[in-house]
Every structure is written in structure tokens, then in C-alpha cells.
Amino acid sequence: MDDAWYRDRLSAYADNQLPLDERQAVEEHLARNAESRAILEQIVRFKQFADAHGDLDDTEYFEESARAIEQRLGLIDQPKIAHIARPRYAGLGWKIAAVAASIAVLTFIGLHTDQIGQMLRSSPTDQMSETPRPGRATDQARQFREQPAPTGQPAPAESAAAIDITTDEAQKHNKVEASRLSGPIDEDSRAAASGGAGEVPPQSVPESADSEKPAVQKVPEIYSDRVAVDPDRRKVAAAAPKLERVPEHTDSAPVKRAEKKTERTSAGEQSQTGPLDQLSQAAQALTKRGQDVSATHSLIESLPKPADSGPVESEQSMDVWRARRDSLLPIYLVMTRDTSVSGRHAVEAAAKARLNTGEYSLPEVERELLDCWYNIARRSPAPAERDEARAALASYSQRQAAHHARIAQDRLRMLDSLRTEEQK
């Protein structure tokens, strides 16, 4: 054995990790070799230095990081995702007024295009056109009069404004129409407004359910502000009680994986294609790798809205749970369909932007969904809906990639024990 062999063993000797025979050989070598003894001393000094300087200090960082892990695991409370009654209607009054005024003008024009055209052709404005009053009749008005009035289509708003001040008779007519329009709008007017005047942004819909709603086309808010909220159900959502967080506990044996297709049913009725299926199909489009955020964004936007779950059940909170489930389910499906890292990040980024939440990840979505399914399965007055929610919970608990499979299994057991109690 040469010196190199002994030197290589010096570290192990200092760490007391050599077998007995090698240890004795190294000790004999050290007894006769001063250079090796010096090296051994250096190694021992270095070990002491390394032990004294090998720790990290920043306890604040570790506390924050530990909390982040706990949040991801759902061990501590986190901000709710579905803030249904979030105040987001600042300045709503002005928006409503502006929309109502626009609709009123456009509806009037849409309904009275023929009359306006006739009025323009046969009214004294023809005579006046020969000697126009300076500063009153504009060139736009003249152009409008010279063209035949379009039928069945609304006239341009700026032309209508020009007409509005052309003659006294027209002014009178407009006043009458304006007073007529200030009252409730009938169904025809609504239809004309929605068909001819274009869509109104859904954000403009007032929160308070007035009896005299402006003629706004009901545009479905697909996952708007985290929850698909029917305007008629906003009050229910706003008055919803604080959502209950159900704790997870008890250990459980692993459950064999089995794919169960869940079909959503409304109270007593079986839907033809459940929203789960629709959303699943839509989410399959995300299986391609490398989609950018904007593409993902648009896909999330285009996901179909879950079917209306029907009239409000006896327990108001059921609506809240359903709404939360319907808002989270598509996000969950989109996130879990694409397993590529880049795709997952893109989806999460898009979902985060869509839901406008600070902390948002797949485990959080799953945790929220668990709560929804559990509460629906526990509280829904409709047996079919209860069974469906329980089936969803069971299906989730058998997923290999589920972050909270154990919690889901615990809750299934809770439901079973509840059912047993009720039967007793």
C-alpha cells in the first residue's frame, strides 16, 4: 500500500469509518509518517470548522416557508377562492344610467325607423332645407334626409342626434318618445334592444334586483368573479353564510383505484350531458404541450357554463356550494388534464389571472372542491344530487394524483357514518 492509499483513508479515519484492519494499518502509517499526521490534524480542524459553520440562520425565512407548505397542504386556513359577495360595483350608478340611456335611444331608433324616415321625407324640414337656419340643421342631417331610411335596422346614433334638433315638430316627437321610454320597457323593446343595439357588458347589470330593469340582454357570466352567478341569484349569494371548513382526520386504508364516471343530475331530473362531461371534453383540448398563457386563457374563457341547477333549494347555502363547485370544477379539470410542467404553469397563471387571487394552486382548488362536494353530499335536499356529490368525492379519492385523497376518504367515512346515524 502506497502513501496515496493511506492519504485517501485519512478522512475515513478521522470520521471513524474505517474497518478494523484498515484502521490499524492507518495508525501504523501515522506513527511513522509526520506528513500524514499533519494532514490528519488539518482534517480534524476542518471538521470542527465545518460543524461550526454549516448551519443556516434565517429563522424568519423558515417560518414563512413552513407556512407556505402548510398552506399548500391545506393545514392552515387560506383565503377563500370564491368570494361571492365581493364589492366590485363601485360607480355602478353611473354605469347603469349610461347603459339605460344608450339602450333607450337605440330602442327608440330601432322601433321608429320607418316613422323617422317618413317624418324626414314629408316634414317641413324639406321646406326648411331650402333655407336652412344657420347653425341648426347640419350637413349630416341633410345627408340623412337625402338617403332612404333603412327599414328594420337602427339608425346611427349621431344621425339621430342631428335629427333631434332639426325641427320643432321633431323635438316635440322626441319629447313624447323620451317620456314614453322613461317608463317600464316592454318585451318588444327589450328584444329590439338586445337584437339591434348589441350586447351590454355583464358587469353593467345592477346588483339590486329592481322591478324596472333596463333592457339588458342576460349575458351569462361564465365563472365571472369566481362564481357563475345568475343575476337573479345574487341576493342569495350575497346573503350566504360563512362557508364551513370541514377538518380532515383519521387514517384510512388505501382504496383501489376505479374510474367512476359521475353524471350531474338536477333535483329529480337527469341532465342529458352533465357539465362534468362538457367541461371534461373542453379541458381535453389542453393536452397539447407548450400552449401559451393566452391560448389557455381563451380556453378557460370558452369553457361552457354548467347547467343551471334550477330553483333555489330550501337551504340557501346549497346555492353557494353549487356555485363554488361549478366555478372550481372547470379550473380543476383544466389543471389536471395537462401534466406538462410548462402547461401546468400556464394554466395556473391563467386561472390565477382569471380568479384574481394571490395564492392559487391545484391543491387549493382540490381542497375547495372537496368542501363543496362534501357539503352538497351532506346537506342537499335532493337525494340524486347528494349521491352525485358523494360519487364525485369517491372518484376524487381514488385518483392517484389527488393531493387530498386521504381527506376525501375521511369525508366519505363521515358521510357514511352520518347516513348510518340517520337511518338509526
Add this chain to the structure above:
Amino acid sequence: MLPGLLAEFSEENPASSVPKAKVALEKLSEQQLIEMAQAGDKRAFGFIIRQHHKRLLRFIVGLVRSFDSAEDIVQEAFIRAYQALERFQPNQPFYPWLAAIARNLAFNHLQRGGKSESLDKLTESGYDPQSVQLGPMEQMLADENRRRYFKAVMALPAKYRAVFVLRHFEEMSYVDIASYLKIPPGTVDSRLYRARQMLMENLKDLL
């Protein structure tokens, strides 16, 4: 719903098998903590995280040399451990199991990284502690000596760094290191000796 069941659902008493009164977790053994965590006690697993977090992060930073990657790997390791907690035998030591999860994640990360930094193939060349940037980790090292030490460790070529970190940060035996890295025990001796020589050379003014 029955009052008893209602109480079971409340946050104050998350699991019926867990004692109702809050116990001082510091006084419990690791086995008790794990049993509580397995029974659903959130505080118990939070406490376990805090017990092992620092050591695990230091270990993984040493392996992957990137603080950001190490942070992600450590988080993922805790999450996987939590998901598999029900299969863990509480009478076994927890940290080696957790570290094994994190190690596998770290090695997967290195292999996926495209840097061909496979631990037993990298050459010795490129040892330059001055070029190492500790990044956010710099704030965790209170004095200059610690910074220099960590920079020097990070700058070790991967095959030496792995052996050094497993020995110094994880306190693994030489036999375990050899078994884990699939190298002969004699190679562990020589690599560790070489790693220490490089570090001693670089830090000789501090020793």
C-alpha cells in the same frame, strides 16, 4: 345533525382520536407526533415540518446548488411525505424517509436539468468558489465565514459535492453513501478526502 357530530366537525376538535386539549408538541416524541399527524392533527404535521425544514433545505441546496430549485424540491418533498404519511411506520425515524424522498426529487431534477451534471460523471475541473452566487441564501448566512464556507462547498464538482454533503450535512455513514451513490466504499474515502483537501486549500486562512 347530532351535537356530537357537530363537535367533531369543528376546527377546535378536528379529529375524535386526537386529544381535545391542546398538547405541547415540543414535549412529544417523534413517534407520537407522526401518529397524531396520521390521525389528522394539522398542528402536529406543521411541527414536523418546522423540525426538519432547515436541515432538509441545507442538504438539498448542497445537492442541486440552486436555492430556488432546492426550495421547490423541499416543498414538494413535504407534500409527498404528507400524502404518503398513512403508509409510514411511526416507529421508524422520520427524517431519513423524508430525506430519501427529497433526494430522489433532487436527483431527478439534476438529471432533467440537461446540464449532464450526473453526479458520478462530472469532471474535477471548474472548482472556483469566487464564481458561485448564493442568491437568496446569502441572507441566511450571518457572517462572512459561513458565506465563504457555503460558496466553497457549492463550488465543488458534483461528484465530490455529493459525497461531502451526504457526509457533512446528512451525517450518512460511508457505507450508506457508497450504497446510495452506487460507488465502491474506497471511492467514497478518496472523494471525501479530495473534497476536504479542496475546501481546506480554499479556506486555509480561516482554519
